[in-house]
Amino acid sequence: MNIKLAILIVILLAFGCKKKDELSYKPLSFKSEKCADCPKVIVDIFEFNDGNELAKVVNSALKKEVINQLIYDDEIKVSSIEEAISSFKNGYLELKKMYPDETLGWEADIKGSVLYENVDVLSIKLETYIFTGGAHGYSVTRLLNFDKKKNIALENWELFNDPEGFKHFAELKFKIQEDIPQNGTINSTGLMFENDEFYLPNNIGFTKNGLQLIYNQYEVASYADGPMSITLPYAEIRNYLAVEIK
Known part of the structure; x- marks a missing residue:
């Protein structure tokens, strides 16, 4: 057998075995509307599209984490990332109305990535930077772990x-x-x-x-x-x- 062909087959087999243990997902992005009085919000995460129970659990957990980072008023019920972005915008507009000369532009940047995955567990990293005025913004990293066999989120x-x-x-x-x-x-x-x-x-x-x-x-x-x-x-x-x- 041709040596190059043999190497290619080995690589493809290894890649195929790796993919067998991994969930498939697609990019999922959200951006705030562009206007003079709108805070800048960028959310780059992903959505698992396997359609099984684990995918539903992970997608729900990711959405909840993003909403928690963006929600401005805890008394308002928010069920989607789009609504959370609107809440963030409304919070900025309320503050600007009270302090028109002191309010700096708000911004939020949220990025998700798969940190680790094997046949048993999945770990996801969610990195957030938010600026809502003051001397500086703040950054926070959330790590989420899931049991792939039990289809549940894992507590530490x-x-x-x-x-x-x-x-x-x-x-x-x-x-x-x-x-x-x-x-x-x-x-x-x-x-x-x-x-x-x-x-x-x-x-x-x-x-x-x-x-x-x-x-x-x-x-x-x-x-x-x-x-x-x-x-x-x-x-x-x-x-x-x-x-x-x-």
Whole structure:
């Protein structure tokens, strides 16, 4: 057999096997209308189009997260991303009406990506930047995890079979990364963990290199320090995980 043809067949087979475990999706974009008094809103996410229960669960979770980032008035019921963009615009117009000479243009930029996927789990990253006046905007990253076999979203505690053991291990590695003395408290070098005790972040997700922990701005440090993250290799944490990662 021709060597080039053999290599091509191997590549195609490998690609086909990989795709078998992955959900199919299409890009989904939303933009605010262009006008002098409209805040700039760009939402670039995706919609899983497999038509199965898992796709419905993931699509619903993504939509909910985007709406939560854009909604201006919690008392208003919003059921779509388009309505959330309108709510964001109305919030800007209300503020501009009250303070016409002080209101700067608002903006929101939301991007979604598949962080990791295998036959068992799916992790999605949603990155948001929002500016609604003041000295600066703020950025936030959300990590969403899903059990592909049970067709459910996973809470952070469901990722571990030994949550306390993992927390202690993560603290050890976090202190090493951030040059915090092992015998010192977690805030001994200027961090702002509540009650001076280490805890896991709200956002934890699977990546190809390991389990990623992300502390968003203000979560454990000042705005100037920015977000903090650490990725723990699977080889070091496999015994703590309730999910099998090969």
